[in-house]
Amino acid sequence: MPRDHRSRCSIARTLDLFGDRWTLLIVRDLMWHGKHHFSALQASEEHVPTNILSDRLRLLIDLGLVRKEPYQERPVRYRYDLTTQGRSLEPVLLGLMSWGHANLGGGRFDPATGHSTPPA
Template identity: 45%
Template sequence: MSRSERSGCPINLALEVLGDRWSLLILRDVIFAGRRTYNELLASDEGIATNILADRLKKLVDAGLLRRAPNPEQRQRPIYSLTEPGIRLLPALVHLGDWGQSWLPASEREAEQARRLFAGGPRRWAAMMDELRRKHLDPSETAA
């Protein structure tokens, strides 16, 4: 455990990486909306500030949840890809969405999407994670 971590508790460690307002929303947009560039992520409905987005992307890359690579279509603008640990957050995001639509005033459209995702269950989530692996990981990484 490094000196910057409060404890070795797995929940604490996860929150130290994901516990700010924006990190999970950025991962949500990469996972569910297919947003992979800075400008696509900047267009999120929540209106993230440019400096915050840049900071959170760097933190997510440093934490090993995203990878930053040259964009083959626009060399000066990188593309962000999920890593295996980032992909494995999908079920947690589905559960958060289900909780949010059950207990908070979510829009009906968003609530219905969350209900459908949750109802799909572990088989659907596994299929979605496999699809994310095909889109985001190098073939050598998919054996993980």
């Protein structure tokens, strides 16, 4: 996974990969929301534009975080799954979710209790 980086800082390097508004949401959907097909990922609440979704999935595959396997031949359709390395992002997502829940007025899921919260 050699890449050119703008900095030697680990935070800057990580943000180069995950600092956009879509990539971690795609990982979230693959990890927790059972969305494994392009159409399901595109239909997420945030409505990732198809060109960006294609680009981010390609990046995640190239980085070894997602694997792509065909499940239908004609037309060819693919299933996307996180690899072990992709699943290793779970503590990062839980940390972001916990911070957001505590500091940005809650959310759909309370990571402290492990329960969904009722809609406001």
